[in-house]
């Protein structure tokens with residue numbers, strides 16, 4: 001998706017003009033992929049723009065780096081303040097997507113990352129529907145990927161590691177070239193893991209089911225956990241259970257969740273319609289509540305919002 005440039009990007013404590021926010025070609029992460037990122041959204045609310053679950057995202061960024069043995073030179077509070085400032089400086093009153101990135105910069109070559117400078121950046125820009133308006137309205141056509149999700153001893157799936165996204169990218173390209181909207185990856189055990197940048201839910205007999213993140217090798221989604229809370233509040237039970245591909249084929253409803261995608265229904269999986277192929281009633285109700293919650297239209301979810 002094309003980026004809409006904004007004015008400034010936060011880089012290691014300073015705001016740099018968008019076009020000058022560059023790195024040296026010998027930056028370590030560019031070659032070896034050791035680094036971590038986050039995706040966060042901010043929304044316009046009746047009381048000004050607010051970042052959704054900011055602290056949870058920055059905590060996950062620090063945890064991703066802990067797994068990689070990368071010491072981030074900023075505290076949780078400093079990262080949260082920098083994100084708020086990035087939205088303010090760019091006057092993103094209508095909301096935006098934020099991309100914090102911790103990467104190893106210029107100074108060392110060779111696989112050994114120890115000794116490389118640790119750099120931190122936060123960019124923000126307006127970002128529309130991740131898979132387009134049609135997927136939001138009518139659902140996405142999904143393909144089970146021939147690429148498996150990483151084995152946890154090959155790549156730590158709890159970390160949003162830069163290099164880990166080669167796996168997601170291979171699956172995404174395969175799905176798009178085959179005419180689908182998005183890929184679902186199975187874990188090394190053949191169970192459903194997650195989509196390339198989204199967690200998966202199905203609805204079966206009124207019960208919501210999502211694969212348990214650590215067993216499935218899926219990211220512990222912050223949207224996934226928001227949806228669990230919303231579903232409970234709407235009176236639905238949620239269960240974390242292993243799913244097989246045929247559970248997806250036979251689901252009454254299914255949807256995916258993520259910061260970028262928000263909540264998008266699945267219309268089909270491997271050309272089998274999910275239900276009747278149209279977004280189901282539970283998916284719709286949850287989606288509506290999610291959209292209201294992120295926009296500050298549901299007081300019970302105010303704790304999730306950080307005004308900038």
Ligand code: PPE
Pocket residue numbers: 038039040168194195196197198199218219220221222223224257258259260261
């Ligand atoms: N799984 C993966 C692999 C993943 O990357 C994401 C977020 C999720 C699940 C959902 O997590 P959460 O955002 O906490 O609900 N994917 C980010 C990157 C997307 C991209 O194309 O870049 C995102 O949604 O911002």
